Amino acid sequence: MSFRWGLTILSFLSLCEVLQTSVGISRKLTKSTVKPGFPTPVKTNDPGVQRAARSGIYKYNNCSNDIFLFKESHINKATVQVVKGLKYKLDVDISRTVCMKRKHPDLDKCDFQRNKTLRQTFRCTFEVWLIPWLGKVQVPVSLCQ
Numbered sequence: 001m002s003f004r005w006g007l008t009i010l011s012f013l014s015l016c017e018v019l020q021t022s023v024g025i026s027r028k029l030t031k032s033t034v035k036p037g038f039p040t041p042v043k044t045n046d047p048g049v050q051r052a053a054r055s056g057i058y059k060y061n062n063c064s065n066d067i068f069l070f071k072e073s074h075i076n077k078a079t080v081q082v083v084k085g086l087k088y089k090l091d092v093d094i095s096r097t098v099c100m101k102r103k104h105p106d107l108d109k110c111d112f113q114r115n116k117t118l119r120q121t122f123r124c125t126f127e128v129w130l131i132p133w134l135g136k137v138q139v140p141v142s143l144c145q
Helices: 003-025 048-061
Strands: 068-082 087-100 120-133 135-142
Touching: 048 068, 048 087, 048 120, 048 135, 068 120
Parallel strands: none
Antiparallel strands: 068 087, 087 120, 120 135
């Protein structure tokens, strides 16, 4: 093994440890069954999953014509994949809130719609790609039914 190849492997392992820490995965890389490049299930209450879900919600709200904002009512399933950053795949239920878009409120302060005729819930699939060292968040997939 050449010196350059050894440095590449060490850099990759260090990156994996940093990414695992940023996702909140507490297991060490050596004890983990996580294989870089393969999707791994993640708990839905994980802070990284919560941030990724909120990014998907922002994309949905920016693209919808609804006058009310939506927010996540339940995260059903989540996976994370280590690929030039972190790629989250999420199955999320989103529901309409009482907050109107034009006021741009904080979603954490928005209650879900109480009016029966205005209540609405969708099941969404979000793919959220985080590249922490570039400060980038991309949502290439946002499908809701």
